[in-house]
Amino acid sequence: MNELFENLKIQLIELLNLEDIESDEIGTVEPLFGDGLGLDSIDALEIIVLLEKEYGLKIENPKDGKEIMYSIETLGKFITKNQERK
Amino acid sequence: MNVFINSTEAITAQNTFDSNEFLRNLKKPEKNYFTCLNPNYKNYINPKLLRRMSKIVRMGVACSIQVLQKANIEQPDAIIIGTGLGCIDDTIKFLNQIIENDESLLNPTPFIQSTHNTVSGQIALLLTCKNYNFTFSQQAASFETALIDAFLMLQEKNESNILLGGLDEITETSYSLMEKVGCTKVPVDDIFTTKTKGYIPGEGAGFFTLSNIVSEKNIACLKGVSVFNNDNNGNLLEDLQALFSKNNVSIADIDVLISGMNGDFYEDRNYSSIQKVFQTSIHLAYKHLIGEFDTASCFAMYIGTKIFQSQIIPEALKINGTKRNFIKNILIHNYNNEHKHSFIILSKC
Amino acid sequence: MQKDIFVTGVGIISAIGNNTEQCFESLRNKKSGLGSIEILQTKHKDKIKVGEVKLTNYQLLDILGLSHSQIKKYSRTSLLGIIASNEAVNNSGIDVKDEELKTGLISATTVGGMDKTEIEIADQKATPDFLLTHPCGDSTNKICDYIGIDAYRTTISTACSSGNNAIIHGIKLIRHGIIDRAIVGGVDALSKFTLNGFNSLMILDKEFCKPFDKNRMGLNLGEGAGFLVIESEKSLKKRRKQAICKILGYANANDAYHQTASSPEGEGAFIAMSAALKMSNLQYNEIDYINAHGTATPNNDLSEGLAIKRVFEEKLPKFSSTKAYTGHGLGAAAGIEAVFSVLSIQKGMIFPNLNFESVIPELNIRPQTELKEANVRNVLSNSFGFGGNNSSIIFSK
Numbered sequence: 132m133n134e135l136f137e138n139l140k141i142q143l144i145e146l147l148n149l150e151d152i153e154s155d156e157i158g159t160v161e162p163l164f165g166d167g168l169g170l171d172s173i174d175a176l177e178i179i180v181l182l183e184k185e186y187g188l189k190i191e192n193p194k195d196g197k198e199i200m201y202s203i204e205t206l207g208k209f210i211t212k213n214q215e216r217k
Numbered sequence: 218m219n220v221f222i223n224s225t226e227a228i229t230a231q232n233t234f235d236s237n238e239f240l241r242n243l244k245k246p247e248k249n250y251f252t253c254l255n256p257n258y259k260n261y262i263n264p265k266l267l268r269r270m271s272k273i274v275r276m277g278v279a280c281s282i283q284v285l286q287k288a289n290i291e292q293p294d295a296i297i298i299g300t301g302l303g304c305i306d307d308t309i310k311f312l313n314q315i316i317e318n319d320e321s322l323l324n325p326t327p328f329i330q331s332t333h334n335t336v337s338g339q340i341a342l343l344l345t346c347k348n349y350n351f352t353f354s355q356q357a358a359s360f361e362t363a364l365i366d367a368f369l370m371l372q373e374k375n376e377s378n379i380l381l382g383g384l385d386e387i388t389e390t391s392y393s394l395m396e397k398v399g400c401t402k403v404p405v406d407d408i409f410t411t412k413t414k415g416y417i418p419g420e421g422a423g424f425f426t427l428s429n430i431v432s433e434k435n436i437a438c439l440k441g442v443s444v445f446n447n448d449n450n451g452n453l454l455e456d457l458q459a460l461f462s463k464n465n466v467s468i469a470d471i472d473v474l475i476s477g478m479n480g481d482f483y484e485d486r487n488y489s490s491i492q493k494v495f496q497t498s499i500h501l502a503y504k505h506l507i508g509e510f511d512t513a514s515c516f517a518m519y520i521g522t523k524i525f526q527s528q529i530i531p532e533a534l535k536i537n538g539t540k541r542n543f544i545k546n547i548l549i550h551n552y553n554n555e556h557k558h559s560f561i562i563l564s565k566c
Numbered sequence: 567m568q569k570d571i572f573v574t575g576v577g578i579i580s581a582i583g584n585n586t587e588q589c590f591e592s593l594r595n596k597k598s599g600l601g602s603i604e605i606l607q608t609k610h611k612d613k614i615k616v617g618e619v620k621l622t623n624y625q626l627l628d629i630l631g632l633s634h635s636q637i638k639k640y641s642r643t644s645l646l647g648i649i650a651s652n653e654a655v656n657n658s659g660i661d662v663k664d665e666e667l668k669t670g671l672i673s674a675t676t677v678g679g680m681d682k683t684e685i686e687i688a689d690q691k692a693t694p695d696f697l698l699t700h701p702c703g704d705s706t707n708k709i710c711d712y713i714g715i716d717a718y719r720t721t722i723s724t725a726c727s728s729g730n731n732a733i734i735h736g737i738k739l740i741r742h743g744i745i746d747r748a749i750v751g752g753v754d755a756l757s758k759f760t761l762n763g764f765n766s767l768m769i770l771d772k773e774f775c776k777p778f779d780k781n782r783m784g785l786n787l788g789e790g791a792g793f794l795v796i797e798s799e800k801s802l803k804k805r806r807k808q809a810i811c812k813i814l815g816y817a818n819a820n821d822a823y824h825q826t827a828s829s830p831e832g833e834g835a836f837i838a839m840s841a842a843l844k845m846s847n848l849q850y851n852e853i854d855y856i857n858a859h860g861t862a863t864p865n866n867d868l869s870e871g872l873a874i875k876r877v878f879e880e881k882l883p884k885f886s887s888t889k890a891y892t893g894h895g896l897g898a899a900a901g902i903e904a905v906f907s908v909l910s911i912q913k914g915m916i917f918p919n920l921n922f923e924s925v926i927p928e929l930n931i932r933p934q935t936e937l938k939e940a941n942v943r944n945v946l947s948n949s950f951g952f953g954g955n956n957s958s959i960i961f962s963k
Contacts, residue, residue: 147268148268148269149268150264150267150268151264169265171824172824172826172827173269173325173326173329173825173826176325176766176767176768177324177325177326179768180322180323180324180325180766183322184322192768193768296820301701301703302700302701303702303723311759311762311763312683312684312687312759315684315758315759315762316687316688319609320608320609320610320758320762321609323762323763323765323766324766325763325766325767328759328762328763328766328767329763329767329825329826329952331763332676332723332725332952332953333676333702333723333724333725334723334724334725334951334952334953334955335825335953337724337953338820338825338952338953338954338955339825339953341820341822341953341954342822342823342824342825342954344822345822346820346822347819347820347821347822347833347834347837348819348820349818349819349820350724350818350819350820350953350954350955351722351724351731351735351818352722352723352724353720353721353722353723354678354701354702354703354721354722354723355702355703355706355719355720355721356701356702356703356704356707358703358719358720359703359720362720362735365739365744366735366738369738369739369741369742369744370738372742373738394694394697395697397693397694398693398694398695398697398698399693444718445716445717445718445719447716511701555703555707556719
């Protein structure tokens with residue numbers, strides 16, 4: 132799981148152009164949106180695209196994404212859970 | 218009401234941004250088109266906000282921050298921008314994605330960033346400025362019509378400051394499309410002597426704060442703007458004379474004529490009748506230093522403002538040998554096949 | 567200064583009609599133009615609903631009396647724009663060649679000639695002529711060439727508020743005597759670019775959109791063009807022409823909240839509507855109808871609804887979104903809705919908000935769902951766009 136978390140951090144940095152941030156600066160359990168990393172609704176949409184492109188997982192309704200994308204941890208758990216089903 | 222220019226800033230292929238130099242140490246284009254000398258944007262814009270900004274947005278935001286600071290304005294009463302092609306880089310990015318991914322799994326960011334008013338919107342966001350916000354996109358008349366909108370607003374609204382800008386960007390792809398269409402030519406040392414069709418494309422941003430408040434910050438007075446003057450009936454000079462009479466200016470008063478010649482032999486011929494009228498003025502050109510793009514005339518206004526500020530005329534701009542002791546009045550002339558002749562009159566305050 | 571601004575002509579082409587009369591009949595008969603994609607070639611063809619003008623580009627050329635050999639010269643945007651603006655000019659009866667009275671064109675578009683660009687750019691071998699038709703200014707130039715306007719032209723591109731902003735710029739030019747009358751409005755054609763763009767934002771409704779409804783899912787894209795002819799009193803007097811209505815107030819404001827989403831309290835919308843009302847000198851209860859922006863996205867309708875409640879408090883005028891008829895025409899939206907606002911006054915009718923079933927709980931306000939005949943004196947028309955750009959215009963009898 133830790134490897135997945137690390138990969139996600141690197142992918143987010145690239146996807147969202149977080150130039151000045153290193154992967155070890157992104158907390159695994161800290162919130163990604165709002166106060167934490169400061170991501171916004173556009174970033175949420177980008178992460179939805181990432182989930183489908185890289186992990187084959189589709190989120191139909193952006194509202195569902197809120198819980199899933201709360202943190203790196205919740206993202207990682209969502210991916211692991213749904214990829215097991217496949 | 219009088220309209221004043223209180224500050225100006227530009228990002229171009231020359232060292233113009235946040236610089237004490239006025240067009241010295243000139244740079245030649247590294248490719249077949251002019252690309253901007255970009256500052257380290259992190260010094261001017263919060264890195265958290267920078268991440269989504271394409272080159273054109275960075276140019277616009279950085280110039281805006283500078284001109285507002287120089288004029289000591291926190292919130293302008295209006296933000297008015299002109300851009301010919303808008304955010305062309307993000308537009309092409311999203312288009313390519315559509316083609317390559319066959320309309321699936323598309324990233325929304327380049328689509329959002331491709332809207333023409335991204336620059337003006339980002340500036341408003343940065344400043345939390347809830348005031349009037351317009352973006353004009355009429356090719357070579359984009360900057361001029363934005364300028365007219367600003368000018369008219371300052372006739373209506375007392376005690377106001379406006380942030381005005383013109384900008385366009387170029388990319389490898391957009392250049393190669395222009396080249397294929399046949400409107401470009403390869404850079405040479407003196408583009409005004411080659412008798413060939415084509416211009417050298419470029420990119421750049423020129424920003425200003427305009428105001429109708431009299432203060433020691435006033436650098437130049439924007440006396441008049443006139444656009445879409447055609448010469449079909451040979452009445453161009455009449456139209457120019459009418460503009461002059463309206464503003465109490467005479468031909469002899471014009472110390473400097475800045476022409477938008479771009480090296481295209483056939484298009485540049487449209488400047489000669491006006492240049493003949495102002496034979497005793499200093500003649501300047503600028504597109505050989507920054508290239509041609511829809512909003513390039515914003516740089517002419519930048520040059521005019523800087524000349525008033527310093528009373529220095531860089532050698533690189535001169536295309537005749539005339540000298541004058543003190544520069545009080547400048548006429549900017551731009552021509553484009555679609556939009557015909559435009560004139561801007563600037564005076565020293 | 568020429569203070570009063572009069573509307574003397576309208577022209578429109580949209581999913582509900584190819585001219586003003588057809589559009590009006592559809593409005594009156596609750597006949598929506600939303601449906602499947604038939605003309606635009608896209609992978610999403612069978613998946614979403616749009617408000618498409620059911621005419622091919624060749625058919626648009628036919629309407630204009632232009633030869634089919636000209637097809638490469640015109641984007642679909644230009645053709646739609648020429649049709650609507652030409653109708654407006656004919657409707658008003660102005661002579662654009664009048665030597666004393668200057669006529670200008672102020673248009674609006676979000677993606678210009680993209681409909682042509684996206685098809686042709688894929689062909690790497692062909693000369694990229696689409697470079698000439700791509701820019702926003704091209705459709706404006708094509709309209710001017712067709713109609714014969716040379717005094718003034720420009721294009722405003724501020725996303726979905728563009729058309730209202732074009733009207734505002736036109737008004738200023740007339741007030742200051744730069745021109746005496748103007749053709750003002752906007753145009754956009756459906757394109758894969760915008761379709762996929764809005765799809766990537768996940769704000770499209772796969773079914774018919776439901777403006778101001780609790781269960782709204784998003785917007786349906788539309789296309790078309792809507793233009794007005796506006797004139798100074800001087801121009802009107804010389805022509806001895808009766809105006810259809812006046813424009814009493816207008817305003818543009820910025821939300822400054824987020825690049826694409828509106829602020830929860832609809833601040834920008836509130837400021838724009840309030841300022842337009844202030845300029846008009848009308849009392850709040852003198853507004854008989856609001857033609858809302860009402861895109862049916864979860865975000866817009868809530869924030870616009872809140873803003874309307876903030877402005878009008880308990881005395882809400884009748885309001886509706888006509889986007890369930892036409893779809894969201896982007897750069898064309900405000901122009902199309904300006905025409906509808908003028909028709910509302912001229913015909914004495916308030917047009918219904920289709921597809922509405924239940925109120926948005928946070929708002930508890932009902933749009934007008936039936937066609938209503940009424941003495942419509944004053945109409946407020948809203949158009950809001952990306953970049954937090956909000957514009958409101960007030961039309962008056």
